[in-house]
Amino acid sequence: MSKKDSLTKEQLRAVDAWWRAANYLSAGQLYLLDNPLLRQPLQPEHLKQHIVGHWGTCPGQNFIYTHLNRAIVKYDLDMIYLCGPGHGGNAVVAQDYLDGSYSEIYPNISQDVAGMKRLFRQFSFPGGIPCHTAPETPGSINEGGELGYSLAHAFGAVMDNPGLIAACVVGDGEAETGPLAAAWHSNKFLNPITDGAVLPILHLNGFKVSNPTIFARISHEELEMFFKGCGWEPRFVEGDEPQSMHQKMAAALDWAVREIQRIQEYARSSGDAARPRWPMIVLRTPKGWTGPKEVDGKIVEGSWRAHQAPIPVHDGRPGRLEQLEAWLRSYHPEELFDENGALIPSLQDFAPRGERRMGANPHANGGLLLRDLRIPDFREYAQEVPRPGAVETEDMAVLGGYVRDLMSRNLAGRNFRIFGPDETASNRLEQVFQASGRRWADEIDPETDSCLSHDGRVMDAALSEHLCQGWLEGYLLTGRHGFFNSYEAFIRIVDSMVSQHAKWLKVCRQLPWRQSIASLNYVLASNVWQQDHNGFTHQDPGFLDHVANKKADVVRLYLPPDANCLLSCFDHCIQSRNQINVMIASKLPRPQWLNMEEAIKHCTHGIGIWQWASNDQGHEPDAVLACCGDTPTLETLAAVTILRHHLPDLKIRVVNVVDLMKLQPHTEHPHGLTDEDYDALFTTDAPIIFAFHGYPTLVHELTYRRHNKKLHVRGYKEEGTITTPFDMRVRNDIDRFHLVMDTVKRLPQLGNSAAYLIQEMKDKLVEHRQYITTHGQDMPEVRDWKWNGGKGIY
C-alpha cells in the first residue's frame, strides 16, 4: 500500500470481496437454476434452459455500487442509485440481496442457499423478474429498457432534497440519446442551497449491442472538454486491474463527495447560490470485466460480445459447462458465503445500515415520503357566470390564479413544482410568478430577464420537453407533486416517456410495498384549435389517443369546456395518486357556460345533458348534439342556435363530455358509463352528431360497443395552416355550419326544410371564405356570436 492509497489493505479486501460476491450473484442469476453456490460440480441440469439477460454492464455497475456503499458508510450519505444502462438488473438485484434490502421486501428470496436458488431462478424467468432495473427492484426509480432518462430522473429526485445525493450511472450507449445529451445541462437549474446533488458516473464500457460507443472512442481531450463545457468537473478512473482500480475509484469518490460537501457548505453558509462546477466521474472499464476473456478464440471481455450471456452454454459445443464453471468459481463463492449461504459476517459489516442502504432508501419508494399538498379552495377562484355564455374569459388565466395560490401555500413545504418548456406565460399561467419565479442557476440580468430566480419553483427555462418530463417523473417518484404545462402538439415529443411511466405505474400498483405517488398531470393548452401565431406544425391532438391506449386503471382524460370546469378538474387531478391525468385546456377568451356549482356537478358526473341548451325536455330528442372540448362546445351551441331558429319544432339534446373515458364501457375503464346510463344520455337510435376536440376515430374507438350506432363524429382531420380561429374549424368540418348540415342530413323527416337549410349553410361557408381572404379575420357574425339561450341566430 502506497502512502497515497485511499484504501487500507483491509478495506481493499472488503471492497474486492463484496464486488466479487455481487459479480457472482449477477452471473448466477443469468445461468443457474440450481446448485447456487457450486457445492457440487456444475451439471447441465443446474442450468437454465434459456439464458436470458445481460452480463456486459454488470461488473462495472457492481464496481460502482460497491464503492458507493463504502462512501455511504464513510460519509454517512443519504444516497440513491440510478441505473442508466438498459440492462444490468441482475447487478442491482445482487446488491440489494447482499445488503439484505431485497429479502426484507421479498422474504421468500432469503439470505440462504434456498433463497439464493430462488434468486437465481426468478431472474428473467416466467413468473419472475425483468432483466432490467424495474419497479420490482428495490431502490430503483428508473427503469432500464428505453434509454436516456436516468440523468433527468436523478435531477428530479434531488430537487428540494438538499441532503440527498443521486448517484447516476450513465451508460455510454445511453449517453448517445438525445434526452440524455440534453440532461447534462440540468446543472443549470440546480440550487446548491436548497437542492441536493447529482453525481453522474459515465460508465464507458466501450460498446453497445454490437457497436462501439461514441464517448469511448473520442479522445481523452474531447471527452474532458465536453464535460467541462457542460459545466461539470470530470475525474477519470480508467483501467482493468482490479486492485489499482479500487484505489483509483475510492480516491475519485472521496474527491467527489468532498467536492459536493464543499460546494454545498460554501453555498449554504454564504447564501451564494451561483452555479458551481459539480463533480462527476468517468469510469472506463472493459465490458464484461472479470468475465470470460475469450470464447472460441474470440475476444469477449472488453468487446460487444460480452453484452448478453458471454458463454453460449446451450450451443452444443464441447467445454461450455467447464468454461462457465471455471468463470463462476473464479469469484470464489466459497470464501464469500457461509455454510447456510449467507454472506460472511465480515462482509455483512461492509454494507450501509437500514435506510442508508440504497435498496432501502425511502426516496426511491417516494410514496413513503409523500405529504398531501395544501390545497386552496378552488371554488374561491370561480369565474362568475350569471347565465351560460354571458361572459368571456381565458380559462387558463383563471386557473393561473388558483395555481399561484397553490404554489404559495406549498412554498414552505417545498414539495410542489411546475414544469414546462418555456410555455408558462404563453399558456397564460403567468400569475404563478407572483408566488414563485422561474428556476435559473446561471447569471440573471435584471434589465432583460423576467421572473428568473435562483430558487424559483417554475421549471420552465429549459426548452426541452424531455427534460421537463424526466425531471417531473423524478420529482414525483421521490414523493412530491407537480404538473407539466405544455403545448398540446409538442407533448408528443415525450410520447414514449409517458408510455414508460404508465408501465411503471401499472406494475407498481401490483407491488404492495410500492407506496402510491402523486399522479403525473398534464395541462395542455395552445391546443389544436387555437393556432394564431403558429400553424399546421402546432396541431396535434393525438396525445389523447396515445394515452387512451394505456392501462385503464392508470389513465384519465379531461376536456373541460370552460374555466370553472378546468378548476374543478385540476383540483381533482392534482390530489389524485398513481395516475396519468391529461387536461386539454383553452387559453384564449372563450364564452363561459357553467357557474361553479354547475361545473362541480358536471365534472363530478364527467358527462351530462346540458338542459339549458336542450329543448327536448319531456320528449325523446330528434337528435343528440354531443360535444367534448372548448371549441367543439362553442360550435355545437352555435349550431343548436341555428337549428332551433330554423326548426323550432326539432327536439335537440346537448350532451357535453368532460371526462372522455365516460364513453368507454364500465367494463373497460373504471370511469366508463354502464350501457344503461349511456343510452339514457345518447338514446339508442337518435342520430348523434358529436363534435370532438381530437381525432374523430378516438370517439369511435371508445364507443364501438354502444347500442346507438348512429354516431357521426367530427374532429380534427389534419387540415390546418395559419388561418383564423373559425377557419380552422371550417377546414375540419367541425364549425357550426357543418354541424347543422350534419344534423339535418340525418333527419329524413325534415324533407324540404333540410334542403333549404343545407343550402343556407353552404352559402354561409362561401361567405366565410370570401370574408377571411379579404379581411384576414373572421366575419363579425361569427366573431361576435353569443349564446342567447338558444334564441337569436348569427
Add this chain to the structure above:
Amino acid sequence: MSKKDSLTKEQLRAVDAWWRAANYLSAGQLYLLDNPLLRQPLQPEHLKQHIVGHWGTCPGQNFIYTHLNRAIVKYDLDMIYLCGPGHGGNAVVAQDYLDGSYSEIYPNISQDVAGMKRLFRQFSFPGGIPCHTAPETPGSINEGGELGYSLAHAFGAVMDNPGLIAACVVGDGEAETGPLAAAWHSNKFLNPITDGAVLPILHLNGFKVSNPTIFARISHEELEMFFKGCGWEPRFVEGDEPQSMHQKMAAALDWAVREIQRIQEYARSSGDAARPRWPMIVLRTPKGWTGPKEVDGKIVEGSWRAHQAPIPVHDGRPGRLEQLEAWLRSYHPEELFDENGALIPSLQDFAPRGERRMGANPHANGGLLLRDLRIPDFREYAQEVPRPGAVETEDMAVLGGYVRDLMSRNLAGRNFRIFGPDETASNRLEQVFQASGRRWADEIDPETDSCLSHDGRVMDAALSEHLCQGWLEGYLLTGRHGFFNSYEAFIRIVDSMVSQHAKWLKVCRQLPWRQSIASLNYVLASNVWQQDHNGFTHQDPGFLDHVANKKADVVRLYLPPDANCLLSCFDHCIQSRNQINVMIASKLPRPQWLNMEEAIKHCTHGIGIWQWASNDQGHEPDAVLACCGDTPTLETLAAVTILRHHLPDLKIRVVNVVDLMKLQPHTEHPHGLTDEDYDALFTTDAPIIFAFHGYPTLVHELTYRRHNKKLHVRGYKEEGTITTPFDMRVRNDIDRFHLVMDTVKRLPQLGNSAAYLIQEMKDKLVEHRQYITTHGQDMPEVRDWKWNGGKGIY
C-alpha cells in the same frame, strides 16, 4: 478599412444593403397589408389587423443568409440553408424574394410593388403562408415549429453529396432540445471524402419565448469547450455594431469555407478519411437586432420582448404607428428598391445565380434529383414453402438477403442507406454487412469491432432514434432512398418527428413544384410478441395507431405474416414515393405460410381468405377467424386446428390481413375496401374473431362503419413481462385457447359442445401456467405445434 478587413468598402456596402433589404421585407411581412414601400405616410389601414409572426430571429438569420450569399458567390459554393429556429419564415422568404427564387415559383409574388404587397399580405394570413420555414418555402428541407431536428437534417442532406455544404442555423432555444444536443455528434459519422460538409451556425440571440437561453448565459470558456468536446472548431462572431459585425462575419465565413475545403482536399487527395475537426460558427447578436430599442420604456432589442411583433400597434396607445414607421424607414427602402419596386440593379448583382441561390438549390427540392433504385428481383429470395406451415424461418433474415443485394446494386449509385439505433444485427439483417459496413468515422479496432467502416452505408452505430430519423429524413428530402430498421417499441421515441414529416408530405403533395421524394419506410421487428431478452418496457405496438391518424394519402401499414409476404411488401415500399410505410416484421423462427406466388397475390390484394385454412367452401361460414401480424396468424391457425378437430362440422373462414388500411372504408383511405368487398370477406353477420398484432381498438377504429358488428378483437392489452413467447399471448388472451373459447362462445348453436370445449381450453391454460413456472419454457405441445392442413390438434 483596416488591412485585416475581409470586405472592401464596396462589398461592405452591398452586404449591409442586402441585409437591410431583407430586414425590411421581414418586418413588412409582419405588419403591412398595403403601402409596401412606404411611399405614403403610414396609415392604420395599411396595417394587418392581426399581427401574427415573429421578429426576434429574423435580423440575425438575415445577417447569416446575406453573408452566406457572399461566400457562395466568392467560392462558387453548392450550399443549402437550414433554418433551425422555430420562426423566422419571413426572413427566409424575404431572402428568396430578393434573389428571385420566390417569384420563379410563385409568379404572382412578383418583384415589383404589387408583388411586394402580395408578399406582405400572404404572410401568416388566411390562404397565405405559414410563419415558419415550411414546405411552401423555396430552399427549405426543415420546417420550423417543432424544434430540434435541423442539424440532423443537415447531416442527412450532405451524406453522399461530397460537393454540398449544408449551412445550418441552430437557434439557441432549439439547442436545448435533446435531439439537437445529440446531433452535434453526427460529425462522428461523416466521411470527408465521400460526404459533404455541415456548417453549423449557432445563433445566440439570447432568449427563447420568455426566458434566456442556456448557451447564451454560460461562460465563453464553457461554450468553447463544449463545442470542442463535441469535435468542432468553433469561431465566435459577437457584437451588435453592424459594420464591424459584417467584417467579423465575413472573416469567419471565409475561414470556415477554407477549412472545409482544406479538410476535404486533404482527405480526398490522401485517402485518409479520419475524422477531422470541422469548423463551426457561434454568432452572438441581440434578439430583434436593428428593431425598436425600447417600447414603453422597456428594452425590446436584445430581450425576449423582441420574440414576436416588437411593437403592439393595435393596443390603442398613442405613437405606435409613428414608432413602427420610423423603424421601417430606418432600413431606407427607398435606397434599396427602384421605382417599380424591384431591387436596385447593383444589389441584384450581389445574389448568387441560378441554382446557386439557396432558394433554388435542387438539393432542397430533392425529388428533382431522385433516381430510381436498382432493385433486385425479390422473387429470387423466396423462401421455399412446399405447403403452408411446412418450414420455419426468420422472416427478417430472409429479408436480410434481399437487402444485402439491394445495397450491393446501389453502392455505385451512392443513393441508398440503412438507418437504425444499433439494431441491424439484433433485427437479423446482418447479411447486409456482406455488402457494406457500419458507418464510423472515429478509430476502428479490428480486434473488437464488427463491420465498422469509414465508408459504410449502414448508419446504425449511434444509439439515438432521433438521429436516425433526422438523418434519414434529410437523406430522403434531398432525393435519396433508405429505410429505418428499429425495434417496434422504441420507434415511439420519434412519434412527433414522424407526425411532422407526415405533415410535410401532406403539404408537399399540394405544391406542384415540390417533386416526389422516396417514401419514409420503417421495418419494425423485435415486436411486442417476441420479448425474450427484454420485457414490458419493450412492448408497444402503438406506432400503428399513431401513424393511422395521419392523412390517409400519406400512410400505409403492413403486417406481413411470413417471409415471402415481407419481401413483397418491402419491395413495394422501397420503390414507393411520398409516403410513410410501416412494416411490422418477425425476426424469430416462425412457420411459413405462402409460397412466393401466393404471397405476391396476397400482398397485392392486401387482405384475403386463406382457403387452405378454411373449410367453408361452398357455404356461408359459421365464424370468421381473422388475423393480422405473424403471431396472431400463428395462433389463429392453431385455434382453427383445435376447432376443426373438435367441431368438424363447423364452417370456418380464415381471413388474413397484410395491408391494415384495407379495413377502412375506401372513402376514407385509398387502400380501403368497398363495403361490398369487405362484406364478401367478413360476411355481414357471422361472428368475426379477429386476432390483431396491436391494440384491439385500432381494428375497431378502422371498421366501425362496416356492416358486420359482430366483431370481437383480441390484441395487446398492456400485459407483459419477461416470460415465454406463448405466455405473452396467454397474458393478452390472444393465444389459441382463448381464440377457441372466443369463437365457440359466439356460436349459441353449439350448445353443450361449446361448454365442453371451453372447459378443455381452460384446463389447457392451467396446464400451461404450471408448465412454464416449472420449466421456464413453453410446453412441448405448443412449442412443437405445426400446422397440418387443419388436421391434428396439439
